[in-house]
Amino acid sequence: MKVSEQEAVESTARRLGSFLKRRREQIAQRWADAPLFRTVFTVSREEAVEACKAVVDALSDVASSGRLEDITSSGFDSVRDQLGRMSGTRTRAGASPAQIADEVAALRAPVVDLLRAEFSDPSTPEAVEGLLALAALMGTLRLVVMQAALSSGEELIARQRQQLLEAATPVISLWEGVVAVPLIGTLDSARSQVVMESLLQCIVDQRARYAILDITGVPTVDSLVAQHLMKTVAAARLMGAECIVSGIRPAIAQTIVQLGIDLSSVLTRASLADALAYALSRLGIEVSPRASMR
Incomplete structure (x- = not known):
């Protein structure tokens, strides 16, 4: 592109930026009734108008x-978080990415009407260039919103995954000084980290002396799972608690032997009941069957 052409493009962009700044209030008032803003800012219309003004200001800065x-333009920095929150709200309300994109595209029409009114003859080259520049700018806004929507969606999925991990690995207080984690399902690195953190925190909170890891519900044990168990046992010991692994089924015991995994340093019991009985006996508590009623 020749220098003169580049200068012409920049001049058009600056004029567009000036137009957006000058018509800021009118654009914001029209946008406040658009679905993208109206369905997010439901407390008051003034709140929606202020949010619209912030977006118009950002577009004005980008154009200027x-x-x-350029979706990385610093002009979008001031509203990127706001756009992300808006996109997240629409996503949680059931809007699809395509629907959000259409809602952003719908913001263009009110601005086009105001820009056309700036020219006595909308067919002049200056008017056409201005409309093309506006189309490019609104297309960039659409990309920024979609990028924010994807980021918001990824954050939501990550939070939900973390919540599911925590819900799937509860730490149960079985007795004063005895806590247990009944593990069910596959044990991967992320879940193992949650198990360790939850167990250690519970050991501190409950002042537990014994912690039971019950793997009755774990379908398979490989070297990675065994390594995670060893780390959790070691961490519990550092916190002053003795860790007991229970629920090692015959098939899993055979797998451990075949893999050559050394669990000799880990205290094991056949079942959760056996592990609890051991912990109670170490605490000096004797549990005996209730005498039968005659």
């Missing part, structure tokens, strides 16, 4: 910089 198609 001449970087109409």
Whole structure:
């Protein structure tokens, strides 16, 4: 592109930025009734108007910089978080990414109407260039919103996954000084970390002296799972608690032997009941069957 052409593009962009700044209030008032803003800012219309003004200001800054198609433009920094929250709200309300994109695209029409009114003859080259520049800028806004929506969606999925991990690995207080973690399902690195953190925190909170890891519900044990168990046992010991692994089924015992995994340093019991009985006996508590009623 020749220098003169580049200067013409930048000049058009600056004029667009000036237009957006000048018509800020009118654009914001029209956008406040658009689905993207109306369905997010439900407390008051003024709240929606202020949010719209912030977006218009960002677009004005981007246009004035001449970087109409740059989604990384610093002009978007001030509203990127806001757009992300809006996208997240719409996503949680059931809106699909395509629907959110359409809602952003719908913001263009009110601005086009105001920009056309700036020219006595909308068919002049200056008017056409201005409309093309606006189309490019609104296309960039659409990309920024979609990027924010994807980031928000990923964060939501990550939070939900973390919540599921925590819900799937509860730490139960069985007796004063005795806590247990009944593990069910596959044990991977992420879940093992949650198990360790939850167990250690519970040991501190409950002042537990014995911690039971029951793997009755773990379908398979490989070297990685065994390594995670060893680390959890070692961490519990450092916290002053003796860790007991229970629920090692015959098939899993054979697998451990075949893999050559050394669990000799780990205290094991056949079942959760056996592990609890051991912990209670170490605490000096004797549990005996209730005498039968005659």
